[in-house]
Amino acid sequence: ARTTLAVEGSLAAVLTVRLWQGGYEDNFGDALYSGIFHGVTAFNNAGISLYSDNLASFVGDPVVVIAITLGFIVGGLGFPILVEISRRRASATKRVEASLPMTLHHRTGQPRSSVIPWSLHLKITLLATAALLVIGPVVVLVFEWSNSATLGQLGIGDKLLAGWFQGVSPRTAGFNTVDVGAMNEPTLLVISTLMFIGAGPASTSGGIKVTTFAVLGLMIWSEARGDQDVNVFGRRLPTSMTRQAVTIALLSVAMVTGVSLVLMASDGIGLTAALFESASAFGTVGLSTGVTGAISTLGHISLVVVMLAGRVGPVTFVTALALRDSDRARAYRYPEERPIIG
Secondary structure: OHHHHHHHHHHHHHHHHHHHHOOOOOOHHHHHHHHHHHHHHHHOOOOOOOOOOOOHHHOOOHHHHHHHHHHHHHHHHOHHHHHHHHHHHHHHHOOHHHHOOEEEOOOOOOEEEOOOOOOHHHHHHHHHHHHHHHHHHHHHHHHHOOOOOOOOOOOHHHHHHHHHHHHHOOOOOOOOOOOHHHOOHHHHHHHHHHHHHOOOOOOOOOOOOHHHHHHHHHHHHHHHHOOOOOEEOOEEOOHHHHHHHHHHHHHHHHHHHHHHHHHHHHHOOOHHHHHHHHHHHHOOOOOOOOOHHHOOHHHHHHHHHHHHHHHHHHHHHHHHHHHHHHHOOOOOOOOOOOOOOO
8 A cells, every 4th residue: 555655646646737837737726637637547457547638648758658657657567566665665765684694605615694585476467577678668668660640750769659659569458559449460569569468466457467478488488498397597387386276377368369250240340350459358458450440239249358368367366276276286197198189
């Protein structure tokens, strides 16, 4: 609660001052209301804006763009990450390390103070988040640089700012400063992938989560190397976790594919637009190519269902799998036999 109030309050203060001094609002009261609203919706990765063009009016405003960006990135990291960072900073402030028993340095053999290590969850989440924060903007800039309907008519500085914002926003934030419906198909495909992945676990985001995506990548790397275990940062991932990651990913793919098929069959929407709308709904992102308002009742119901499933389903299902694994310890195993793979 303290973290939420602190981040949303800071965002509201910055946005209020900018909206008032920048002339975006007619009076301070409107600026204050808009600042508070967008501070809350940014941190919670809601993507809802009070402006009819979302945030397109601020495409070249670095204060608004950076503030909103920092808000939904922090919200998307997840509360476990924020709590761990907060506790570590508090421990450093109180000099807790000085009271811990001495250990030997692994290289010099000299005594040193024990330091509480960063958790594996934090390392994987931050590494995967950093990679996606680079990949998204680069893809948008490469494919949209000359698109006159999106980035093409902007100056170089505004292009970089808009490319950054539109490259990081799809990971469940849902804001846009350019016309998403006018983007090229390669960009829409990559953005659909980012929306499907989402952000950090136990955060304000949707999607399968970056840790699930990272575990899948680590599984592929381990299999390609011929390793028996999935290892990362000097730790071994339990088999139950890798199985859960595969299960969540495959169920999510089936869900997004099924809704895309419904939209294509019931409303005649093309594959790219249907996949984009489905991934956006599953990741609770809120971005659209502009077809959502014109689809049928069946299409709307399908999107509503996948929104709820995308937000609540993965958390609930992972919990159910974990409880099932702990409650069903079999006293026997079947004989092993391998079918042909590939």
